[in-house]
Amino acid sequence: MGRAVNTLLELREVTKRFGGLVALDGLSVHVDSGEFLGLIGPNGAGKTTAFGVLTGEQRPDSGRGYFHGDDVTRMPTHRRVARGIARTYQIPRPFGEMTVLDNVRVAMMPDSVRRLIAERPPEGVDRELLRSVGFGEREAAMYPDQLSMGELRKLELARTLATEPEVLLLDEVFAGLTRGEIAQLSALLVAERRSGMTAIIVSHDLRSLAPLVDRVVVMSFGAVIAEGAFEEVLDNPLVREAYLGQA
Amino acid sequence: MPLARPLLGWLAFAVVMCLVPVFVSTGTVRILVFANFLAIFAMSWDVISGRTGYISFGHPFLIGIAGYTTAMLTYHLDTPLWLSIPAGVFATLVGGTLFLLPALRIRGTYFALVTLAFMELMYQLTQVIAPKVTGGTRGLSGIPTIVSGAIPNYYLTFGLVFAIGLGLWFVLRTRIGAALAALRMDEGAVAASGLSTIRLKLFAFMTSAAVAGIGGAFYVHYLGSIAPRGLFDINFLFTILVAALLGGSSTVAGPILGAYFLTFLLEYLRPYLPGPERYVIYGMIALVVYVLEPRGLHAILRTGARRLAPLLARRRIAP
Amino acid sequence: MTNILIQGLALSGLYALVAVGFTMIFSVGRVLNLAHGVFLMLGGYAYYTAVQVFGISKGAGIAIAVLAGAAFGILTYTVLVRRLEHNPIAVEISTLILAVVMQALIVVVYTSAPKSMWPIVPGVFRHEGVFVSHNILAAMVLSWIVLGGLVVFVRRTRLGRALRAVSMDRKGAVISGIDPHRMSLATWAISGGLAALAGVFFATYTQLTPGMWVAPLIIAVAVVVVGGIGSIVGSLVVAHLIGFMETVTTTLVAAELRGVFTMVLVIVVLVIVPKGLFGREEL
Numbered sequence: 001m002g003r004a005v006n007t008l009l010e011l012r013e014v015t016k017r018f019g020g021l022v023a024l025d026g027l028s029v030h031v032d033s034g035e036f037l038g039l040i041g042p043n044g045a046g047k048t049t050a051f052g053v054l055t056g057e058q059r060p061d062s063g064r065g066y067f068h069g070d071d072v073t074r075m076p077t078h079r080r081v082a083r084g085i086a087r088t089y090q091i092p093r094p095f096g097e098m099t100v101l102d103n104v105r106v107a108m109m110p111d112s113v114r115r116l117i118a119e120r121p122p123e124g125v126d127r128e129l130l131r132s133v134g135f136g137e138r139e140a141a142m143y144p145d146q147l148s149m150g151e152l153r154k155l156e157l158a159r160t161l162a163t164e165p166e167v168l169l170l171d172e173v174f175a176g177l178t179r180g181e182i183a184q185l186s187a188l189l190v191a192e193r194r195s196g197m198t199a200i201i202v203s204h205d206l207r208s209l210a211p212l213v214d215r216v217v218v219m220s221f222g223a224v225i226a227e228g229a230f231e232e233v234l235d236n237p238l239v240r241e242a243y244l245g246q247a
Numbered sequence: 248m249p250l251a252r253p254l255l256g257w258l259a260f261a262v263v264m265c266l267v268p269v270f271v272s273t274g275t276v277r278i279l280v281f282a283n284f285l286a287i288f289a290m291s292w293d294v295i296s297g298r299t300g301y302i303s304f305g306h307p308f309l310i311g312i313a314g315y316t317t318a319m320l321t322y323h324l325d326t327p328l329w330l331s332i333p334a335g336v337f338a339t340l341v342g343g344t345l346f347l348l349p350a351l352r353i354r355g356t357y358f359a360l361v362t363l364a365f366m367e368l369m370y371q372l373t374q375v376i377a378p379k380v381t382g383g384t385r386g387l388s389g390i391p392t393i394v395s396g397a398i399p400n401y402y403l404t405f406g407l408v409f410a411i412g413l414g415l416w417f418v419l420r421t422r423i424g425a426a427l428a429a430l431r432m433d434e435g436a437v438a439a440s441g442l443s444t445i446r447l448k449l450f451a452f453m454t455s456a457a458v459a460g461i462g463g464a465f466y467v468h469y470l471g472s473i474a475p476r477g478l479f480d481i482n483f484l485f486t487i488l489v490a491a492l493l494g495g496s497s498t499v500a501g502p503i504l505g506a507y508f509l510t511f512l513l514e515y516l517r518p519y520l521p522g523p524e525r526y527v528i529y530g531m532i533a534l535v536v537y538v539l540e541p542r543g544l545h546a547i548l549r550t551g552a553r554r555l556a557p558l559l560a561r562r563r564i565a566p
Numbered sequence: 567m568t569n570i571l572i573q574g575l576a577l578s579g580l581y582a583l584v585a586v587g588f589t590m591i592f593s594v595g596r597v598l599n600l601a602h603g604v605f606l607m608l609g610g611y612a613y614y615t616a617v618q619v620f621g622i623s624k625g626a627g628i629a630i631a632v633l634a635g636a637a638f639g640i641l642t643y644t645v646l647v648r649r650l651e652h653n654p655i656a657v658e659i660s661t662l663i664l665a666v667v668m669q670a671l672i673v674v675v676y677t678s679a680p681k682s683m684w685p686i687v688p689g690v691f692r693h694e695g696v697f698v699s700h701n702i703l704a705a706m707v708l709s710w711i712v713l714g715g716l717v718v719f720v721r722r723t724r725l726g727r728a729l730r731a732v733s734m735d736r737k738g739a740v741i742s743g744i745d746p747h748r749m750s751l752a753t754w755a756i757s758g759g760l761a762a763l764a765g766v767f768f769a770t771y772t773q774l775t776p777g778m779w780v781a782p783l784i785i786a787v788a789v790v791v792v793g794g795i796g797s798i799v800g801s802l803v804v805a806h807l808i809g810f811m812e813t814v815t816t817t818l819v820a821a822e823l824r825g826v827f828t829m830v831l832v833i834v835v836l837v838i839v840p841k842g843l844f845g846r847e848e849l
Binding site for chain 2: 598829837
């Protein structure tokens with residue numbers, strides 16, 4: 001392909017403590033533009049906390065975050081989202097009293113009170129987004145509590161796409177899904193990958209993750225213990241120990 | 248979105264309310280003036296609490312700031328009303344930012360308690376700090392009124408209700424209304440949608456404060472007096488809160504409906520229960536309606552209308 | 567100086583007693599009972615009716631007040647709170663409405679005229695220019711006994727340990743076979759009884775009026791908020807902080823200012839350390 005490799009999003013030496021618990025212990029991780037990175041590791045390794053620091057929902061005790069080479073360590077979440085970092089949640093967080101369509105519309109909103117009042121919402125883009133994740137008119141009018149887990153994850157994806165992101169942070173995208181739903185969601189992600197999107201995907205479902213990612217990073221106890229291509233990483237004895245050690 | 252039907256509703260509301268003084272006694276008109284003020288306060292409460300979910304237990308604090316500002320300006324300095332009322336509203340906006348401060352870090356129960364503390368603090372401060380200026384425990388009386396007589400006051404206050412209600416309705420039916428509702432449901436997810444939660448809260452709090460300020464300032468110039476007791480008071484707070492909740496929070500029509508309903512409930516109970524029992528029944532009704540249908544009368548009427556008109560049944564109507 | 571010390575201690579003891587039931591309900595059920603002040607008021611009126619209207623002995627009057635408070639606690643929980651438990655804000659709003667209804671009911675039964683209560687323990691303690699009523703000293707001693715008993719109850723008895731378990735980890739407690747609703751019911755009963763007991767002394771300290779519930783509610787809120795919502799020890803410490811601050815302000819600064827500092831304390835603590843000075847602890 002000959003694409004110029006440049007780092008899009010990066011954490012450098014990030015430490016984050018919750019009371020006595022060290023969630024991130026000098027974590028350094030990066031994703032290149034156009035790359036799909038798999039982030040794996042046993043429960044409690046700090047993957048979700050890493051996402052929190054990347055989006056600004058959690059403030060690190062030390063270390064820095066960079067986006068396009070700019071220091072974003074202290075940038076608030078909504079501004080990072082506006083600049084192109086979007087995430088999904090392990091447990092989907094839709095706006096419960098809104099329809100699927102309205103959920104996506106909130107994600108499309110401009111961050112300006114004046115524009116929210118004065119401008120009409122763009123026509124058609126909302127439904128187009130829903131169609132891109134496989135939702136028709138019927139689903140658009142449904143409420144989140146009527147959706148299956150697979151549909152909720154698709155809604156989360158549609159909401160992140162609505163913010164026009166450059167990089168997607170997807171937390172446990174395959175958790176709680178049926179084989180069929182995994183296949184559907186994978187197809188959507190493959191399409192995003194082809195269109196040049198960047199992503200970091202956290203998943204415990206290694207078999208589903210493997211075909212989607214260019215590279216994996218393995219975390220344990222808040223730090224990187226291995227990284228590289230999928231096959232070689234899984235052969236790494238450290239990784240085996242981290243995974244088997246918890247069983 | 249079709250505008251015609253709701254606008255027709257607003258028009259009908261205005262026509263009916265303008266005709267009311269022709270058909271009812273002056274006593275009833277006087278009661279309606281209070282209902283109008285209650286409607287303004289309840290609408291204001293709803294912008295903060297109904298929409299964004301930041302429950303304010305201190306709304307009398309905001310109302311009182313405007314009231315005291317304009318009362319002190321006119322009483323001591325003979326400031327003309329066209330200057331003192333805007334000054335009161337401005338002071339309330341400043342007070343509203345005091346509410347925003349805790350809202351940056353806490354919500355739910357804790358936020359409600361801070362606002363309650365603000366109200367209590369104000370109650371004590373107005374009595375203690377510079378009683379010569381505030382009138383202390385007895386307050387200030389002999390404050391100039393804007394118009395006199397029940398009917399002029401009725402039209403003045405209904406004009407306020409109508410203008411504020413329509414204004415809020417026009418603003419909150421845009422995407423800002425949905426954004427505030429989203430804030431109530433999940434603040435983190437709003438930030439993750441790329442929206443500044445602080446800016447949204449600031450907007451809601453300032454709008455609410457402005458409405459509370461307008462209501463408070465005109466209220467004082469209607470009563471002609473102001474005193475800490477009865478104003479910075481849990482019972483006053485209760486009336487505002489119940490009007491909004493009973494009518495239907497997170498709507499514009501709800502708080503107005505609730506205010507009229509509450510006021511008239513109290514009045515129509517009078518012939519049957521002349522004594523203080525009235526307040527027990529009135530409170531019980533409020534409690535029962537709230538426990539059975541927390542979305543209020545507005546939702547009850549909507550459900551009723553939906554049952555009557557099967558055509559509407561399939562649509563879920565967004566407030 | 568001795569005066570401040572003794573009066574401060576006495577007032578603080580009373581405040582701790584006022585706040586403790588409020589703390590328990592939050593700790594176990596994660597809801598605030600804004601009708602807490604009404605529980606106190608009911609205790610006061612029940613005692614008044616028993617002792618000053620029907621001439622029953624003081625001891626029996628206190629027992630009646632405590633039972634009335636406990637019964638009202640149970641009633642409030644089963645009729646109102648249980649339906650709304652999943653929504654703390656709804657509980658707060660509905661208990662606030664309940665408080666206003668009860669206030670109106672008191673006016674109906676007892677009129678709005680204030681009633682004076684005879685001191686439960688008459689007489690005044692005098693020593694080298696120190697004046698403290700025996701009544702408030704009794705309240706202080708009683709609050710120590712009650713709070714001490716409560717700590718023992720929570721730590722040593724089966725029911726107490728179950729309550730503690732629910733307050734620490736509701737789900738975990740359910741898994742180990744504790745019924746959280748029964749625990750909540752017990753808490754509301756205990757809280758109601760303690761509040762009524764506090765109410766008897768609070769009413770003799772001030773007056774019986776239908777609006778008297780606001781002041782103790784504010785005190786309970788202040789103690790619990792500043793102490794860290796749900797912590798008994800934190801509440802105890804802060805009851806003393808507030809009690810002494812009020813006493814010092816009253817004697818050395820100006821009597822009218824005593825409530826101001828309490829409110830400022832509440833606001834500052836909630837804004838700067840929302841978890842309270844002592845953080846959140848189990849019972």
